[in-house]
Amino acid sequence: MKHVLFRRILFSYIIIVPLLFIPLGIYLSQVIKDNHVSKLKESLGIQAGLIADEIPRHSKDSLDDFCRRYKEKTGARVTIIESDGKVIGDSDELSEKMDNHQDRPEIQEASVNITGSSIRFSRTVQKDFFYFAVLLDEKIFLRLAVPLYDMEKAISSLRMRIAIASVITLIAAILTGLLQARKITKSVEEIAAFSREVTAGNFKTRLFLKEKGEIGELAKNINTMAHELKIRLERSNEDRHRMEELLKNMHDGFVLLDAKGKVLICNPAAKKVFGVERDIEGRSLLEVIRNVGLTDIMKKVTDKEESVVQEIEIAYPKELYLMATAAPFYYPPQSENVSGVMLSFHDITRLRQLEDMRKDFVANVSHEIKTPITAIKGFAETLMAGAIDDRENALRFLQTIKNHSERLNSLVEDLLTLSRIELGDIKIEKAAVSLDDVIDTVFTTLRNKAEIKGIYLKKEIPENLGEIKADRNRLTQILLNLVDNGIKFTESGGVTVKVRSLELGVWSEKDLISELKTQNSLIS
Template sequence: MLKGIRRRTIGSYAFLFLVFIALSFLKSLGIVDMLTVLLGSFWATVVMAWLTNRRLITPVEQITLVAQEMAGGILDTEIRVKGEEELDDLAWSINYMARELRKNLFVITEERNRARAILNSMADGVIALDKYGRVILINPVVEGIFKIKEEEWAGNQLIKVIRNHELEEHFIRALNSMQPVLNNELQVLTPEPRLFRVHISPLKGSHEERMGVVGLLTDVTERRKLERMRSEFVANVSHELRTPLTSINGFVETLLDGAIEDPTLAKNFLEIINAEGKRLANLIDDLLKLSRLEDRRTKLNKQPVDLAEVINNTVKMFEARATDKNIELTTALPQEMLPVPGDQGFLSQVLVNLVDNAIKYTLPGGKVGIEVTYSQEEVTVAVSDTGIGIPPESLPRVFERFYRVDKARSRDMGGTGLGLSISKHIIEAHGGKIRAESDQEGSTFSFTLPLHD
């Protein structure tokens, strides 16, 4: 192509030279004068310059301009020139290259978007480092967990992004050895303590060259918490079942050994066996009820519930007990109470559990109050007492199964240790929330229910 352009350029200069020689020869013969020679040479030069500009310089400028745009990332413009055949070939080649680049760029963009969509939809955190240990990728899960933005992690060392030396050591070890670091669990402040299982794999190039590492962070905090709760639940169930059974077996053996011959002693033992049997039956009933609630097997019979009726019935149920303990049991209800969609039987059980606990743990001369407040979308029922209170460290766990703040005292007062857990599941099944607050002046258990399904 360049040879053709070079030949045409040399030909143009040769043509001008021949024109000048021809005019000079005519002048030597006296046919033309010097002015005609100069004018002829000038116009021949002008014509050749115009032809060169039209057929060579302008197309080259257009090709150069479009090539610069392509270098800047604009691949949609195509070269359309009418020049020398070689320049037409060059323009076609550049246009073909631009089309191929567009295709490749589209494929690369699709792959990048697909990879980004996969990373964004992952439930686990992903961190990638280059071969120098600098962060090159963090997915939104990690950004959300550690409250960081892209401008804070891009190109920085991992320790500056996530200030955990143990995590950094795992990544550096995988980077230096280019061997996987698998299933390591470590605790990270996020800012709350959370437990992660870390799986780190090396990134290798086509010739086994070191390119970096990528780590997968799986949050196992809730899983470990559930495992702990399950273990505690099994231990607590075993203990709660064994206690009444041990008592029953002991008294039965005593009766069989001859105590049955003493009517007074036998009656006393049988009353204890009867009480322990009822306690055991209540425990099993509560366990079954809790199991059904957790498995969503219990269907709510939702109807408009009159909370005033539920509260008044509960107060009547506990008036005698409150009077015996010299506890003032009061209510604070709005004059107009809207009906609440729910299962009246279950909601009555929640209120009975809360009032029962309040009276149990309130000393003689104290107060227990039930208050109802309405907002635009929900109703709140609060049961407050002036009892012994709950330590701050125990508040987050009071709704766990079998959790007791004072185990010995709670067991002496009766109950299965499942009432609050059952209440929590009932309220959540109604789409509401239950919470506990406590200080030195007593405790308040309250639950909210939506006014509309």
């Protein structure tokens, strides 16, 4: 590139010399020629007028001598021609041997305009001549001819001077061109080297040129451009880094597709959801992930060109329920054609499981509530049917109704407690509590139920166990539920509540879970 630019600049300086001096030489040569011809016309016209008065008209035999005599006086070739073109006198040749001159340009012009002139090569004397003819009395033509030595000499001298000036100017142009070419190519090379540094990512470098004017302004603008480019690239890298971190740490899966359905971006969450371990950028999403719901949602987006929210289910690598949101994106923003599709996947599997648990919970609660209600209704109807008159049975029935009412009230309290726990409104009021008293209270409440099923209740408490800090009501409720479940799911035998003190310290999660399992098995 450097040598090409150098040659072009140097050539532009060299070519301007011939482009300037060749037309100038041609123009000046023509000016000299026209000026010389004009002077010759004027001079020969005067001489022709003087000669015309002396032409002997009575004798044609002496005209050759007459012409020779006047050539010696004027230095011009003298020719006398009749109106039919016949030469009757000439200073250089015998007139009778000369050709007819009627077709000569100067003779034809003079026959029309009285005078005529032309420049041509004379075959007779083998020289370039300027011919001037004048019509005399419409009978004969007097023609004077002079060689163009002076004009040719002047033109040759001019051409020599122009050639010398051209050579000098050419040498100066070459020297100037060399200096300018080196100067410009050096600046261009520095700019090129600077651009290579910037392209390589070195934005700290700066371009320093001594030149002023346009090149200096260009260097200043390039430095400003490099600085702005550095700032924008840093911002772009920061934005890209933020986007990468955002996509990497997103809990939801995100996939960006082009207009052909090929993956442009796929974050780790999406790869994990669909069980993809390798990079899938550049591949078709539907080739990597075969899912009917996904195919359907992408078709809706591309057909309608609007956002779509739809639940999809996947079975691999594990069964999951996803809420997929798909939206078209346009680039550039003002484009009318869809450039691709943005997909996000929110895992709602836990919500589905909670929904199933809620349904099971409602069903279980309904069953638990229905049992005491049915019992209360049955015993109430029995009493209304006449059993109320049987005092012993009536009291037993009323006690049963009371027990089921308490059971129903306990269920309602449990539901209210769950509600308060979910709302974060439950309060723990700690006080000194005797575990022996709490267990006795629970056994008293559930003894009747245990006796009916043939289950015994037993407690094992160390003698030296003192009181603990706890919320008596919450502790009683927890223990009541545990013992109640023990009675409910124990076919035979009994339920033992065993209390023992644990060493203070930091427990690992594994040890704590093991201990809780042990305690639960003892209660059951």
